[in-house]
Amino acid sequence: MRFSYTTTEAKADEKSLNFLLEQLAITQPSAEQELKMDWPNPHHCLLNIKRDDLIHPIISGNKWRKLKYSLCHALENDCSHIVSFGGGFSNHLHALAYCCKQLNIKFTAIVRGDYRANPSPMLQDLSQWQSDIHYVDKLTYQRREKPEYLALLQKEYPDAMIIPEGGSNTLALQGVAEIVNELSGHYDYIVAPVASGATLAGLIHATHQTSCKILGIGVLKGEGYLEELVQQLLPQSYGHWSINHEYHCGGYAKSNIELRDFCRDFYQQTQVDIEPVYSGKLFFALRHLIQQAYFPVNSRILALHTGGLQGAR
Template sequence: MKTKNLTTLLQIATPSVETIIQPDWAAKHGITLTVKRDDLLHPVISGNKWRKLKYALLAAIEANTKHIISFGGGFSNHLHALGFCCQQLNIQFTAIIRGDYSQNPSPMLQDLLNWNANIQYVDRKTYQQRAEPDYLKMLQQQYPSALLIPEGGSQLEALQGVAEIVEELSHSYDYVLAPVASGGTLAGLITGISKYLEPIDCKILGIAVLKGEGYLEQLVTDLLVKHDHSKSWQINHDYHFGGYAKSNDNLAEFCRDFFQQTGIKIEPVYSGKLFFALRELINKGYFPQKSRILALHTGGLQGAR
């Protein structure tokens, strides 16, 4: 199946738009702030989840894959998007879930059940093995014909899909910002800017949404197997609010205010932390006056359900 055919079949609205927003905290510093609205690609398969899954799904279709297995938490945007894709493409889907939600499924898990996914709940110790060769070998022996997709969809195939975000850009930017959890989106942006732009003219800043200084950098570096892009990007670790899916009243209030000012929905797990960090960094003078900043809205609002 060709890329265009898959995009049409799943009704993905690419390219996503670039929208200039003017919240009071950006305008007073002379910053031009644009949002790449990947959250509008599709009502279910939104944002970076589609970008990271696109070429893996194409390869699965070409190989006549009948079963896909992947990993995530009870509110995983990745599993939600992948489960919907598998349902639409008539591919059996198994979701390996961190923690036991069997007595109280989250809205995301209820959707997976409605899409006839097979859900396996595992304890945290087992889940920690999700990238270990022995555990993956065991799964492959248990399901010999299945395709295993990593947590968050972050694999080498993901980089090509995410890099297309940069190819779509209709303007030049001094900074590109995105949230960071499994590393695939940031690695794809780094790849795209290296391929389609002059890297020295555009700095890439990831905002960590979980505790992982050093760990997140290693995830990104491991995906960047072909080139050394060490000078073109960095990750800020000051705005994870205590860890993955951790939040507080300040962040929740910010998400509400941001929606009121811009009309753009964000949530406290990924996009909320990105834009909160952006406000704080702008107010601290991190970006030079008149900087042109692009913030990638990676979609996925499961954290707000």
């Protein structure tokens, strides 16, 4: 069977879904807990955290949410091979490679840059899990969404399911939207880091008929670009969301001493692990925004911990 790059929304077969949960030992629903911080809080906001980092020690956070229904689709169609894209420290490739190993599906990772002389910890894991790693140059990688390049890949791997970078397809929205169904009560804001756009798009789609606002914290330089990524995944335009671009600290995977010190202090105060690529920038931004009275008085805020702690290696 041939698989396409994008997939349409479909209801997963209960048998395949239960098999997936059992084989991967997924813990759901993830915990939801209050964060009592010593930050200045002039508007008396309530801050809770959704602990998607605890879903699985390897398939962590939004990676499981975004991959869940793509993996179900693969199982239901007897897919024997999955191909996807990412950088040398990609949380997405790491999670997907582990899933494929556990499900006995061949996995091919198309990686931006050549790490053969000095493979990252993530790539070392992929090698141990018998993944097929193809290193490509920057210009080739930039074609990863182009129809003609995807057609060539599909010809090279005729029986493969091709999953986009970050797992960002329509099936990802279904998995992310389930976060909202798990919540214990109403929130005025849900706040999450933004890189590939699928997590934010899923949250937006799931809450568009409520009064909840969705705020993304951009973790890379991408004003306009990130908004476009999100909008492309949505079935229509919604008006209850925005992305803040003031806390990327210089770009994707860039950080500074203040951010790294913040991550360490945050753990000491909460015993919640965060890293400077995604979750660190999320909570760093929240501290500043709450301190600056960005949110209305008595706002109930949920911060989504999207996992990805392996990337800090």
